[in-house]
Amino acid sequence: AERLANKIILITGASSGIGEATAREFAEASNGKIKLILTARRFDRLTSLSESLIKQYPDIKIHSAKLDVTVKESIKPFLSSLPHEFADIDVLINNAGKALGKANVGSIEDEDIDGMFQTNVLGLIHITQAVLPIFKAKDSGDIVNIGSIAGRDPYPGGAIYCATKSAVKFFSHSLRKELINTKIRVLEVDPGAVLTEFSLVRFKGDSDAADAVYKGTQPLGPEDIAESIVFGVSRRQNTVIAETLVFPQHQASASHVYKSS
Ligand code: NDP
Ligand code: 8X3
Numbered sequence: 001a002e003r004l005a006n007k008i009i010l011i012t013g014a015s016s017g018i019g020e021a022t023a024r025e026f027a028e029a030s031n032g033k034i035k036l037i038l039t040a041r042r043f044d045r046l047t048s049l050s051e052s053l054i055k056q057y058p059d060i061k062i063h064s065a066k067l068d069v070t071v072k073e074s075i076k077p078f079l080s081s082l083p084h085e086f087a088d089i090d091v092l093i094n095n096a097g098k099a100l101g102k103a104n105v106g107s108i109e110d111e112d113i114d115g116m117f118q119t120n121v122l123g124l125i126h127i128t129q130a131v132l133p134i135f136k137a138k139d140s141g142d143i144v145n146i147g148s149i150a151g152r153d154p155y156p157g158g159a160i161y162c163a164t165k166s167a168v169k170f171f172s173h174s175l176r177k178e179l180i181n182t183k184i185r186v187l188e189v190d191p192g193a194v195l196t197e198f199s200l201v202r203f204k205g206d207s208d209a210a211d212a213v214y215k216g217t218q219p220l221g222p223e224d225i226a227e228s229i230v231f232g233v234s235r236r237q238n239t240v241i242a243e244t245l246v247f248p249q250h251q252a253s254a255s256h257v258y259k260s261s
Helices: 017-029 043-056 072-080 110-138 159-178 198-202 207-214 222-233
Strands: 008-012 035-040 061-066 091-094 141-146 184-191 243-246
Touching (some): 008 017, 017 043, 017 222, 072 110, 091 110, 141 159, 159 184, 184 222, 222 243
Parallel strands (some): 091 141
16 A cells, blocks of 8 residues: 555546446555546546545545547646646556457448547557656656457457557557666556456447357456556566456457356
């Protein structure tokens, strides 16, 4: 808890799933001695998350803001309009992301291609570019990028999503090399199957299709990934948990999944 005390943590995509669980895990691990900047497009969700955290941890400081990572022009104004006590960010959690559809190349909707690249790749890059000067000015800070098993093990029907997540991987690797002479850490966390709104978003609200992904398996919960993220951030300064691949018990690659029924 001491290592996290009073840190300012910016989370993208905090309205659901892994991002929301990460906000909760940081609050718990620091016993509320932390400052969270919660961002996503669905502001009402951030408000309820913030209220529930404040109820549990009266000392916690939370700033919620509507931020669509695909709107590049909004990122710098968002950062420069942060209340003074939240401005000096210590940790950036690049979590906002999605898969859209499972079509094969040739039949992929243009808007799905754009949506995945704009969110998972360009959004992540633009936020990182905008936050990095804050970290460089004090020669410290953590950038946690949420990749995926899909960025290591591509599968049919996932060409675009897998390409976006491998882009996250190589962006993270390059950045870690560029920052070699600084105390800024770059951490990549690559989840396997996690039960969140991910599949509901991928299948555009078709809950039968989403449920079928996990049928006969026991996926991770978002809190399992949140624990890995908070573990990495709370290591000693000289320790970089560079890459973490987290599967549920029944999974060994993107496609090698044991289903009991
Ligand atoms: P969810 O759909 O539950 O959460 C996704 C989050 O991203 C939401 O908070 C959503 O908020 C936010 N988001 C989506 N688009 C934007 C945008 N344009 N601007 C800002 N925020 C946005 O899914 P997960 O929690 O599972 O996904 C989190 C990350 O984990 C993603 O990067 C995903 O690729 C990755 N991942 C997930 C796995 C899984 O099996 N679930 C496995 C491997 C990786 P809002 O809609 O309110 O903007
Ligand atoms: C989400 C996991 O394997 O469905 O990143 O792409 S997978």
